[in-house]
C-alpha cells in the first residue's frame with residue numbers, strides 16, 4: 001500500500017480564473033478534492049497518476065467525469081493547471097501548457113497556449129475580462145509600440161520567447177486585451193505598457209527592474225521560483241481555502257511584487273509610499289499594518305495604529321483589515337481616523353471638552369474678534385490661516401516663539417510689530433474659546449500633540465503607525481503622530497498621493513521631525529481605472545505640480561492602467577431639469593444593464609444631493625446619500641459630494657452639476673480678487689477634487705452639467 005502523504009496544492013491566477021468558470025457542482029466537488037488531496041495525496045480515490053510526456057505532469061480524479069491537471073513542483077507541492085472533462089484530459093496536453101521559470105524575473109509561469117491562441121485567433125475559447133465587457137476594440141495596436149520591438153528587446157524585458165510568435169500576430173487592441181488576460185502577469189504588464197507608449201527603456205525601469213531578483217536566476221529551481229512574489233502563486237492551503245470559499249480577492253493574496261517589496265521591507269525610520277489613484281497604496285498600508293502587528297511580541301503590549309483622514313475610510317480599512325488578520329492580531333491594531341485619535345486623547349487628558357466649533361464656523365469667530373478689536377490691517381481669513389498653519393501647526397505657545405517662528409511659504413512677510421499684533425489677536429481668539437467653553441480642531445490637535453510629546457517621555461502609545469491618505473493631514477497631525485511612536489525602525493509608514501490633496505496645505509515632513517528622505521517609493525500601476533478614464537483624469541492634472549510631502553516635487557510619471565473600457569462621455573444639458581433627467585436616465589440605464597450597486601453620482605455641493613435623489617426616485621431608483629457614519633447600502637445608487645467620495649470606488653460614475661456655476665465654489669472665485677495666494681491654493685484643491693472624483697470610477701464615467709462647463713473640466717484636453 002502507498003504511504004499517506006500530505007501535499008500542498010498551489011494555484012496561480014490562471015487557475016483561479018479557470019475555477020471561476022466551472023459549473024457550480026463541479027466547483028463544489030473540486031473544493032472537496034482539494035481538501036482530500038492536501039490531507040493525503042496518495043489516497044486511492046484520487047487516482048493520482050503521472051501523464052505521459054513531461055514527467056512533472058499529473059492528473060487526479062475530481063469526479064468520475066472531471067480530472068485535475070497538476071504540475072509537480074516538488075514531491076509534495078503541486079500547481080493546479082486546470083480542471084477538465086475526463087475525456088479531454090489527455091488531448092494534446094503537452095502542447096497546451098507551458099511551465100517554466102522566467103529567466104529575467106525569476107517567476108514561475110504557467111502558460112495555457114490554447115487560451116492564448118484563442119485570444120489572438122478569435123476562437124471562442126477565451127472570454128473577454130469583465131471590465132472590457134461593454135467595449136469594442138477593433139482599434140489597431142500601434143505597430144511601432146511592441147510589434148516592432150525586436151525579439152531580443154522583448155525577451156530582455158521578461159517576455160518568454162515561446163510567446164513571441166503569437167504576440168507577432170496581435171493586431172488589434174481587443175486581441176491584446178484578451179491575450180493579456182491569459183498571458184503571464186509580467187508579460188501582460190510589459191506589452192500593455194509598451195502599447196501605452198512607454199519606450200522599451202521606460203518599461204524596463206517601471207515594470208521589469210522592480211521585479212528583477214537580486215540573486216542570479218536558476219531556471220531549474222522551481223521551488224525557489226514559486227516563492228517569488230512575481231510568481232503570483234499561493235503558498236499555503238489556508239490561502240487556497242480562502243480563495244475557494246468565495247472570499248478571494250486578488251489584492252489579499254497577491255500584492256504586486258513592487259507592493260510586496262514595500263510591505264515586507266524593514267525601514268530604519270519613517271517611510272513613504274506615493275503613487276496615483278488606484279495604484280494600491282491602501283492595499284499596501286493594510287498589508288503592512290497586518291505584517292507589523294503579526295510580528296509584535298505576543299507577550300508584550302505594543303500596539304499598531306492604522307489611521308486615515310476621514311471616518312468613513314477608517315470604517316472601510318477596518319473591514320478590509322479583518323480579511324488579512326485573525327481576531328487576536330486585530331486586537332493589537334487600532335483602526336481609527338486621526339481626528340478620532342485626537343479627540344480620544346484630548347478627552348482622556350482633560351475630561352470635559354465643551355462644545356465644538358466646526359471648521360466652517362471658525363471664520364465667523366475671527367470676524368468677530370477683528371470687529372471688536374477694530375482690526376483693519378489683517379483680514380479674518382489671513383488671521384485664521386496664520387493661526388492654523390503657523391501657530392497651531394508649530395505648537396507655538398509663547399509670544400517669543402512666534403516672533404521667531406519660520407513662516408515658510410506664507411503669503412506675506414510680517415515684521416516684528418505685525419507679528420506681535422497677530423499674536424495678540426490670536427490670544428484673544430484662544431481666550432474666547434475658553435470663555436465660551438468651546439474647542440476647535442486646529443487648537444485641539446496642537447494641544448494634544450503637545451501633551452503627547454511630554455507624555456512620550458513615560459512611554460509611547462504605539463510601536464508602529466501606518467497612515468493612509470496622508471496628503472490631507474495638517475502639520476499638527478504630524479507632530480502628534482511623531483509623538484505617538486518611538487523613533488525606531490518601522491515607526492511611521494505613510495501612504496498618500498499629493499495630487500489628491502483636497503483638505504490641508506502642503507507640509508514638509510522633515511521640518512516636523514519626520515525624516516523620510518531616502519525611504520520614499522512610488523507605485524505606478526493602476527488597478528482600478530481604465531486607460532480611457534485615466535487619460536481624462538490626467539488631462540485635469542496636466543501641467544500641475546505636487547509635492548512629495550518633503551518639500552520636493554512629486555510626479556505621476558509612469559502612471560498607467562492595464563484595463564480598457566469605454567471613453568468617458570461629456571454631456572452638456574440645456575438647464576437643471578434636463579440635467580437631473582439625464583442623470584436619472586443614465587443611472588436607470590446602468591441599473592437595467594448591470595443590476596443595482598456599483599453606481600455613484602458625485603456633485604460639487606451638498607445642497608445638490610437632494611435634487612439628484614429626487615430625480616432618481618422619480619424613475620424608481622433607490623438612492624443613498626453618502627455620509628460619514630452610516631455604512632452605505634449596497635444595492636442603491638450612492639449620491640455624495642466629491643469630497644465624500646474620496647478613497648471609495650465604483651464601477652459607474654456620474655460626475656454631475658459640474659457647471660461653472662457650481663464648480664469651483666463661489667468663495668474660491670471671489671478670492672481671485674481679494675486674496676490671490678489663497679485663490680491659487682483653493683484652485684489646486686478644486687482641481688485635485690475633480691481628479692479624485694474621476695479616479696473613483698472603474699469602468700465608465702459620464703460628466704453632466706447645465707450652462708457653462710466648469711473651467712476645471714479642461715474640455716479641450718479631457719474629451
Ligand SMILES: Nc1ncnc2c1ncn2[C@@H]1O[C@H](COP(=O)(O)OP(=O)(O)OP(=O)(O)O)[C@@H](O)[C@H]1O
Pocket residue numbers: 250251254255256259275276277278279280281282283284497500526527528646647648649695
Ligand atoms: N495587487 C493587486 N492585485 C489586485 N488588485 C489590486 C492590487 N492592488 C490594488 N488592487 C485593487 O486596486 C484598487 C485600488 O487599490 P487601493 O484603494 O489600495 O489604491 P489607492 O492607491 O489607495 O487608491 P486611491 O489613492 O485612489 O485611494 C482596489 O480595488 C484594490 O483592491
